[in-house]
Amino acid sequence: MPKMALSHFETAILFALLTSVVLGVVTKKTDRERIRYGLQTFGYFVVALFGLGWLMHFGHG
Amino acid sequence: MAESSKTGPSGIAAVALGFLIPGGGHFLLKKNIRGVLVLVSVIVMFLIGIMMRGAFFQPQGGDLLNIIIYCGGFLAHVCSGAVYFITVALGYNQPDVAGHVHDYGSKFLVGAGLLNILAMVDAWEIATGQKD
Numbered sequence: 001m002p003k004m005a006l007s008h009f010e011t012a013i014l015f016a017l018l019t020s021v022v023l024g025v026v027t028k029k030t031d032r033e034r035i036r037y038g039l040q041t042f043g044y045f046v047v048a049l050f051g052l053g054w055l056m057h058f059g060h061g
Numbered sequence: 062m063a064e065s066s067k068t069g070p071s072g073i074a075a076v077a078l079g080f081l082i083p084g085g086g087h088f089l090l091k092k093n094i095r096g097v098l099v100l101v102s103v104i105v106m107f108l109i110g111i112m113m114r115g116a117f118f119q120p121q122g123g124d125l126l127n128i129i130i131y132c133g134g135f136l137a138h139v140c141s142g143a144v145y146f147i148t149v150a151l152g153y154n155q156p157d158v159a160g161h162v163h164d165y166g167s168k169f170l171v172g173a174g175l176l177n178i179l180a181m182v183d184a185w186e187i188a189t190g191q192k193d
Contacts, residue, residue, distance in 0.1 A: 004112035004162075011165045014109060015172065018102045022176040025095045026183035029193060 009049075016045030072188035079181040081142045083173075086184025099180040107144050107173035115166025116157040117149070134167075137174035140181075145174070 006014070024038025071089075079086030083103035087096030118134030121127055138145050155163070186192040 001111055003114060004109065006109075006113070006162070006165070008161065008165075011113075011169075015106075015165075015169065018106045019172065019176065021098050021102045022179055025098050026179045 012049050013046070016042055016049065020045060072185050075184040075188040076181045079142075079177070079184045080140065083142060083144075083177045083180060086181060086188070090184060090187050092187065095183075099176070103141065103173050103177050103180070104144060106169050106176065107141055107148075110166045110169030110173060111148060111153065113162050113166030113169065114155045115163060115168070115170045116155045117145075117153070117170065118167070134171050137171040137178075140174040140178050141170070142177060 020038045020042035023041050024034045028034045028037050075086035075089050078089050082088075082100070084096035084098070084100035087093070087099060117138055118131050120135050121131040155166075157163070157167070183192070
């Protein structure tokens with residue numbers, strides 16, 4: 001099995017993408033709601049990623 | 062409250078198949094697109110975890126936090142289904158070493174199992190008529 005070394009950002013984006021897909025699939029009742037929820041969840045992950053990234057940046061001074 | 066209209070073997074079969082093969086419950090219930098999405102997401106997450114050389118958790122004693130982390134992690138791995146058992150059978154035995162790549166790998170391996178649990182619950186709800 002090949003070895004993979006991803007950066008923090010790449011790893012977090014991949015995790016967000018895969019998790020959002022499953023959350024979208026299992027959470028809502030219609031396809032339209034599922035797509036919307038999946039995109040929304042992915043958006044929240046990305047916002048949290050950048051938000052926490054900047055927070056840590058400023059936290060370290 | 063939505064009442065189950067057809068609880069029975071099909072619900073248990075969907076959960077059992079979903080446990081073995083991620084998305085299998087959805088395939089059994091003819092929800093093929095959702096099944097493919099779950100299958101691809103869980104397998105890709107698991108494989109990325111393996112390629113990042115994440116460590117598998119083994120149940121351990123000790124303080125409460127240790128028990129929760131290690132036993133919970135192990136249960137999540139088991140819930141990844143057949144891919145976990147195949148990986149262990151093939152001899153994958155990555156020691157828990159320091160480094161962010163290994164650490165993320167472990168989280169991906171746990172995450173794959175947790176996503177499969179969500180998929181199994183969804184398959185149960187579909188099979189019992191609580192959801193379409």
